[in-house]
Every structure is written in C-alpha cells, then in structure tokens.
Amino acid sequence: MDSRGGPIEGEGPEGESLPALLRSWRGRINPRKIPRLAAPGRRSKGLTQDDVARLAGVSARWYGALERNIKAEYSADFLDRISSALQLSPAERRTLYLKAVGRPPALAVTPEADAVAEVDEALLQQFLDNQTPAPAFATDLAWNVISYNQPVLDWFPWAAHQANQMRWTFLAPEAREQLVAWEQDWARPFLGQIRYARAHHPKDEALLRLERDILAGSPDAREMWDRREVIEHSHGALRRLRLPYHQGREVAVRIVDLRPMRSDLLRVAVLMEDHQRADGA
Structure with a gap:
C-alpha cells in the first residue's frame, strides 16, 4: 500500500504482478557485463525485452506475451530459459512458475x-x-x-x-x-x-x-x-x-x-x- 492507502504499482489481490516482477528482474542486470550484449555506447542499465528473448533463445513475441501476463501453456523449458537469462535465484524461479503457470517447477531429481x-x-x-x-x-x-x-x-x-x-x-x-x-x-x-x-x-x-x-x-x-x-x-x-x-x-x-x-x-x-x-x- 502507498501512503494514501492505495495499492502499490504492480501489486494486486495476489501480491506483486508477474509483469512488475519481470520488469524488476530485467532492470537489475547490467548488459555491459554480458559479452553477447555489450556494445560500445550502450546506455541501458537493464535488459530490454529483446535482450531477454535473445539470451533465452526464444522469440521476442513469446517473451513479450509472458511479460504482459497473457495466459498460455508456457513450457518448463521456456520458463527455465527465462530464469537463466534473468539470473533468477531458486526462489525467484519458483515464483516465476507460480505466477506464469500456477504451479511450482518439478523437482529435477x-x-x-x-x-x-x-x-x-x-x-x-x-x-x-x-x-x-x-x-x-x-x-x-x-x-x-x-x-x-x-x-x-x-x-x-x-x-x-x-x-x-x-x-x-x-x-x-x-x-x-x-x-x-x-x-x-x-x-x-x-x-x-x-x-x-x-x-x-x-x-x-x-x-x-x-x-x-x-x-x-x-x-x-x-x-x-x-x-x-x-x-x-x-x-x-x-x-x-x-x-x-x-x-x-x-x-x-x-x-x-x-x-x-x-x-x-x-x-x-x-x-x-x-x-x-x-x-x-
């Protein structure tokens, strides 16, 4: 809640929204430290949607749908690629799964x-x-x-x-x-x-x-x-x-x-x- 009692941007009845989380996770990564993205004169402090799609090896359209919270049958392989591109912790990866497909990731072992x-x-x-x-x-x-x-x-x-x-x-x-x-x-x-x-x-x-x-x-x-x-x-x-x-x-x-x-x-x-x-x- 903000100081006026209203919801914080990106926060709803189920807590922080998936779009807000993804934007935050993108924003904390410095593209200059990623060899594939480092380019002379680049000023961006975080990853763009296109950057995430490129690092994950998925289409920008498909990642954009995820960030817009469009419901779809996102595969475990797709979500794991996004997790890797965004350098998510195990807890963040679990949250991504819960927000995107309503279930936690399967245990690998x-x-x-x-x-x-x-x-x-x-x-x-x-x-x-x-x-x-x-x-x-x-x-x-x-x-x-x-x-x-x-x-x-x-x-x-x-x-x-x-x-x-x-x-x-x-x-x-x-x-x-x-x-x-x-x-x-x-x-x-x-x-x-x-x-x-x-x-x-x-x-x-x-x-x-x-x-x-x-x-x-x-x-x-x-x-x-x-x-x-x-x-x-x-x-x-x-x-x-x-x-x-x-x-x-x-x-x-x-x-x-x-x-x-x-x-x-x-x-x-x-x-x-x-x-x-x-x-x-």
Missing part, C-alpha cells in the same frame, strides 16, 4: 530420489568444491544437474536452475556455438549415452521423457538418432568449448566421469582444462 538419498550430499558437495578451479557437477540418471561447484556457474550459468545437461545441449541455441564441433564431439556421443542409459533402464520415465523431448525438439538429433550409436560414457574425452566466460577464447578440456560407490544412478563430471591443447595448440 524426483525420479531418482532414492538414489540421491543414498549419497551423502554434504560429502558430494565438498568433493565438487575441492575440484576448483575445474568445473565439477553431479547429475542424476536423466542428466538433471543436482549439484555443482562455483566454476560451473561461471562457465555454464544455466546450471543454477535445476537444468538438464542434455536438454541444454540439444535445445538451447547457444549450445551449438559454445560446444565446439557440436555434432561430432558432443551431440552424437551424448545421444549414444542416452541410448545406452535407456537400454539399461528401459522403464525409467525420466529417461523416456528426455529422449522424447530431445527428438521432438531437434531435427538434427532425430537424424543422428537413426545412426543407432551406443556409447557408455565420455570419460577421458578431449573436448573444446567457446564460452562467454572465456570471452570467446577456445578452451580445451579433458572430461573425467565418475560414479559414487554407493549409487550407479548418479554421475559426477569434472572438466579439467588442457592448457597444452588450448587455443588450437
């Missing part, structure tokens, strides 16, 4: 809750933190990111929003730019790993949804899927990245894949930078 319960989360987090400065993260059976260290957030900000490693690889437009040799080195091996996991856990609903979502959302993935390639893991693989965090510099990493002794339904990945092979050396 629900299908494998028993597996997660078998792992000492504090010990796992300590292990990941001890890998710094190398990015290290843990996923469940369906590649939902459940834990990570700070370098992961520096390299891959999308990981903060209960993201899925495979969905980002195949459905996020920026992935093709950031994962060097996307098809040969990343997409095909990842599809092979999904096929391997599906063969070993044919009744797992989360894996089934993952396969369906990727094949429905990516024509390139559908074409590669017909190769019938099967790959168990990426341990030891040398891969290249070109991330905003490195300001466009190409970085070579060696992938270390691990599994906790107490559960074969979790994965731990460490990306060790290979300085001898960096920048095309």
Whole structure:
C-alpha cells in the first residue's frame, strides 16, 4: 500500500504482478557485463525485452506475451530459459512458475530420489568444491544437474536452475556455438549415452521423457538418432568449448566421469582444462 492507502504499482489481490516482477528482474542486470550484449555506447542499465528473448533463445513475441501476463501453456523449458537469462535465484524461479503457470517447477531429481538419498550430499558437495578451479557437477540418471561447484556457474550459468545437461545441449541455441564441433564431439556421443542409459533402464520415465523431448525438439538429433550409436560414457574425452566466460577464447578440456560407490544412478563430471591443447595448440 502507498501512503494514501492505495495499492502499490504492480501489486494486486495476489501480491506483486508477474509483469512488475519481470520488469524488476530485467532492470537489475547490467548488459555491459554480458559479452553477447555489450556494445560500445550502450546506455541501458537493464535488459530490454529483446535482450531477454535473445539470451533465452526464444522469440521476442513469446517473451513479450509472458511479460504482459497473457495466459498460455508456457513450457518448463521456456520458463527455465527465462530464469537463466534473468539470473533468477531458486526462489525467484519458483515464483516465476507460480505466477506464469500456477504451479511450482518439478523437482529435477524426483525420479531418482532414492538414489540421491543414498549419497551423502554434504560429502558430494565438498568433493565438487575441492575440484576448483575445474568445473565439477553431479547429475542424476536423466542428466538433471543436482549439484555443482562455483566454476560451473561461471562457465555454464544455466546450471543454477535445476537444468538438464542434455536438454541444454540439444535445445538451447547457444549450445551449438559454445560446444565446439557440436555434432561430432558432443551431440552424437551424448545421444549414444542416452541410448545406452535407456537400454539399461528401459522403464525409467525420466529417461523416456528426455529422449522424447530431445527428438521432438531437434531435427538434427532425430537424424543422428537413426545412426543407432551406443556409447557408455565420455570419460577421458578431449573436448573444446567457446564460452562467454572465456570471452570467446577456445578452451580445451579433458572430461573425467565418475560414479559414487554407493549409487550407479548418479554421475559426477569434472572438466579439467588442457592448457597444452588450448587455443588450437
């Protein structure tokens, strides 16, 4: 309420409105600190609607509809992209879901809750933190990111929003730019790993949804899927990245894949930078 007893702008019977929240979240981000948006002479202190759409890889029209509070069947993938673009905290992401679609986001680890319960989360987090400065993260059976260290957030900000490693690889437009040799080195091996996991856990609903979502959302993935390639893991693989965090510099990493002794339904990945092979050396 304001000093005259009237409602504060953007506040209604259900509290602050979604448009007001989105405008506030946009306004607090400095575009000069985002390499993709930084431009000489830019004076804007916050993100524009077009900026958010570009960072999220969605149409400006579709994001504009969300900010105008137009009711629609916004997908979890769409809302998570917006959450990542706006750098929302977990509580803010939950609020976005509640305001936009009337329900909280699904828990990423629900299908494998028993597996997660078998792992000492504090010990796992300590292990990941001890890998710094190398990015290290843990996923469940369906590649939902459940834990990570700070370098992961520096390299891959999308990981903060209960993201899925495979969905980002195949459905996020920026992935093709950031994962060097996307098809040969990343997409095909990842599809092979999904096929391997599906063969070993044919009744797992989360894996089934993952396969369906990727094949429905990516024509390139559908074409590669017909190769019938099967790959168990990426341990030891040398891969290249070109991330905003490195300001466009190409970085070579060696992938270390691990599994906790107490559960074969979790994965731990460490990306060790290979300085001898960096920048095309």
